[in-house]
Amino acid sequence: MIWLTWRQFRAAAVATAAALAALAAVLALTGPGLADDYSAGIAACTAQGSDCARFREGFFQDNQAPFFGLTAVMLALPALIGLFWGAPMITRELESGTHQLVWNQSITRTRWLAVKLALTGLAVMTTAGLASLALSWWSSPLDQAGAANDPGFPRMGPLLFDVRGIAPIGYAAFAFILGVAVGMLVRRALPAMAVTLAVFTAVQVAMPLLVRPHLRAPVHATVELSTSNLNQLGLRPDEGVDVHLRAMAPDKGGWVLSTRLIDKSGNEVHGVLPVSTASGPCALRDRRQQGPDPCLNELNRLGYRQEVSYHPADRFWAFQWTETGIYMVLTLGLTAFCFWRIRRLS
Known part of the structure; x- marks a missing residue:
């Protein structure tokens, strides 16, 4: 039975191994140079007393095409x-x-399915794990540069969280057994593929929107207004000051869930702030001479703050293990369904 399963899966296994080998070769050839360039750039700008923000931004932009690809x-x-x-x-x-040729012999349906799921499932998780490991290693300098940029791409964010760490192993195992379960229900390959894609996509969209934010209670922080957490500070004649906040966690690399502007009483503020633009620190006529800081200082003096809800970067591995566990539970549930279903197929 193991030999039969291998022969049926051999073509896919060889093609996957070849693709992984090609990917590994490309990453191995380019990864060390990428890491050296980043280390040298950080060392150079640090020696000049810079915070390296401009270098990080340029480094990420220069390499963003392969990164996003x-x-x-x-x-x-x-x-x-x-x-x-x-x-x-x-x-x-x-x-x-x-399937009837096998079932009419001494091999039971349960054993037939168990061997198929075990061998192919092991290959699935190995493939996802190796791909994630290789990509995480290659992308490490870009992850560091991207997380430090504004707005940045932190590992905790929805884009990178799904392709780093151990989470891809859980996703791949779930997608595989979902396809098997749907196939046993639909009994035709093309419709089963379409349904599998639709269901898996829905789950992947729902996870970061509805589940992941609530795996742990978010951190709530209140910070003063500054040039780092503002997109724009607009001064409107006869109206006041229009503040546009930037979704930015106080800790670098955090995943921002929500941000809002509050007053000194802690109430959320919408629209234009009732601050004079005719006179005082936010006066339009003094804007060019004074710059933005006096107006920001005035807003902070009046008690306006940014309130941020976020998950800090140090929760990355806790969230990875938790979410992978959720997907493995779903995988086990669908596996049990497959064994139940196989006994009812003809």
Whole structure:
């Protein structure tokens, strides 16, 4: 049974191994140079007494094409596994009738399914784990540069969280068994692939929107207004000051859930602030001479603050383990369903 499963899976396994080898070769050739360039740039600007913000921004922009390209590949990998490994695995047997040849011999349905799921599932998780490890290693300098930029791409953010650490292993395992389960229900390969893609996409969208923010209570911080957390400070004649906040965590690399402007009583403020632009620190006529700081100081003196809800960067691994655990529970549940369903197929 193991040999039969391997022969059926051999073409996909060889193609996947070749793709992983090609990816590893490209990353191995370019990764050390990328890391050296980043280290040298940081050392140079640090020696000049700079905070390296401009270097980090330029470094990330110069390498953002391969960064986002590889990120897109990693985001798509679990879905592709579900489509091309999971959904057709049982449906092609049902469509061709080859499952009956095995079931009519001494091999039970449960053993037949168990061997298929075990061998292919192990390959699925190994593939996702190796791809995530290689990409995380290669992207480390860009992750550091991107997290320090404004607005930045922190690892805790929805984009990078899904393609770093161990989470891709859970996603891939879930996508695979989802494809198998849908295939056993639909019994046809193409419809099963379409349903698998739709369901997996819905789950992946719902997780960062509805589940991940609540894995732990977010941190709430109140910070003074400054040039670092403002997008724009508009002075409107006869109206007041219009403040546009920037979604920025007090700790670098944090994942911002919400941000709002509050007054000294802690109440949320909308619209234009009733601060004079005819005279005082926010006066329009003095704007050019004084610059933005006097007006910011006045807003802070009046008690206006930014309130931020966020998850700090040091929760990355706790969230990774928790979310991977959620996906593995879903995977086990669908696996149990598959064993229940296989006994009712004809």
